[in-house]
Amino acid sequence: MDTQWPLWEVFIRSKQGLDHKHVGSLHAADAQMAMENARDVYTRRREGVSIWVVESKHIHASNPDEQEAFFDPADDKAYRHPTFYEVPDSLTHI
């Protein structure tokens, strides 16, 4: 029997109002245990107010080989950023 418990990724919201952030991984037999292990391993110093755990095999990641095709096309769309546009210095609230 395979006794190695599956790997889980742990995400923690460090305080109300912030996003959950990936902090690491751990092994657990089931989701409930993964949640408690995450609490015991990753919040020993009060690092969090909320925890997500996801079994690692369920995460789909973008392929680094496709990095250029995926992300570079956004480089030349400067018009998506506010600094692209000139407005007179004397105007405020714009």
Added chain:
Amino acid sequence: MVAHPDLQTQFDLRVAEDQRIEPKDWMPEPYRRTLVRQISQHAHSEIVGMLPEGNWITRAPSLRRKAVLLAKVQDEAGHGLYLYSAAETLGTSREQMIDDLHSGKAKYSSIFNYPTLSWADMGVIGWLVDGAAIMNQVPLCRTSYGPYARAMVRICKEESFHQRQGYEIMMTLAKGSEAQRAMAQDALNRWWWPVLMMFGPKDDESPNTALSMQWKIKRFTNDELRQKFVDATVPQAEYLGLNIPDPDLKWNETRGHYDFGPINWDEFWEVVKGNGPCNRQRLEARRKAHEEGAWVREAAAAYANKRKAKSEK
């Protein structure tokens, strides 16, 4: 890895530009192997390192010390876990790494093969062993492999209390009764040289250093770190009124560093080979814990499967 000239160039460029390498990125096989070796060795050191200090949790002389020591040894378990997780992103399972530790294939820091004989050893381990470890670890926060660097950031943050609690124990002993001062000096005498060996063989005898430096897995050489450590530690020992057991130790004005006596490398290699005072006990303790835990891991896995089967019906 001549087979992928483009990928190799891209990789080299990234490392040269201090960019991080992430798990799914292409990397040369030797880089991957070196990382797995170094990170798992580091993880094993944390786990085996729990044992010598764990010896004293049940004998800690005050409730405060007991809680602090337990929290510290527990942190080491956490750090081992972070590091195993980082190594797992390279495609080696924790189970495999643990098997390699138990079979003697994988190494861990030799320092943990020395015995902890008195309470003062808890002080010296925190002060010097963790002090030396921090010297090694702080540069690793910028190591080229992303998951390793991130684990190290977390570890360094948490370890900042470890060295302080050790030094606090030493201060209390140094200010204490004659027997306590003697205990402190004895511990320093026994641990000083093994701690200097922790930085690894001299640079000209360290086979892995050059490549690791080039790949920015390592950022300082063994000798550089060792010197840095001695320079930082001497004044701390003076403050305690303890003598570092090295007659050759003296300030060298021209170098701007402390000179120190020759290290007994024969002893170092013997301990690495498995002939240290506690090598067998340490590995035996780890094997025993793992073997005696097998039924627990199996039961939890079986229960989880039963549950899953039930909910899928």
Added chain:
Amino acid sequence: MFEANPYPEEVNAALSDFLLRMADTSLVLGHRLSEWCGHGPILEQDIAMSNLALDLIGQARNWYQLAAVQLGQGQSEDDLAYLRDAGQYRNVLLVELPNGDFGQTVLRQFFFDAYHYHYLKALTESGDENVANIAIKSLKEATYHLKWSSEWVIRLGDGTEESHRRMENALRELWEFTGELTTPNETDQLLTIMGLTPDLNLIRPLWEQQVQVVLAEATLEIPNRAWMQKGGKNGVHTEHLGFLLAEMQFLQRAYPNCEW
């Protein structure tokens, strides 16, 4: 940290006895759990057990500090923990039993947590606000402990054949030490009348209910033995406690009157 509340002599003696029992019980169980550190069945659970131990040692310190204040003889928490012999220790017998295998440790923890949780919950209503405050703080921890140990009892009871058999063994080992948890002695009786501590007779059905539910889910049967060991609350212990204290107190005993 605490200010002593004035009570008639007899009540104060009982209260001090009770405070030492709470402290000793948490300390001894915390000590036992700390023996696992570095030897757990898997890294994640090694860490979990240290967390339980740290919570309990922290609780013990609070209870000792309050006990020292009520005793009023200038003792420190460490004097109380390190300089009393087994006959003066007031912990319940269950917590001083050796760890055994992981299953036995988990079951001992569950039996204790099931009592501790309900007891602390009621103790938050204590007429002594110092006691109530420590109970409020401890209750949060005990709530998590109970969750952790209940789940493990279920997992191991309903896991594999081997784990089930081991849990049955643990049940046989531990069962006779559970009665003391909810059996009042003279100290309890007096303090309950004074409104300082809950009536253990009211805690017992809650404990039984909790145990029944969890053991049923764990596919384990409650032994039908009625005889229960007792004595810890009055200082009559198993042989195990002496060894535990010899180890724990050795430095304080070998080097008296030192700062550590």
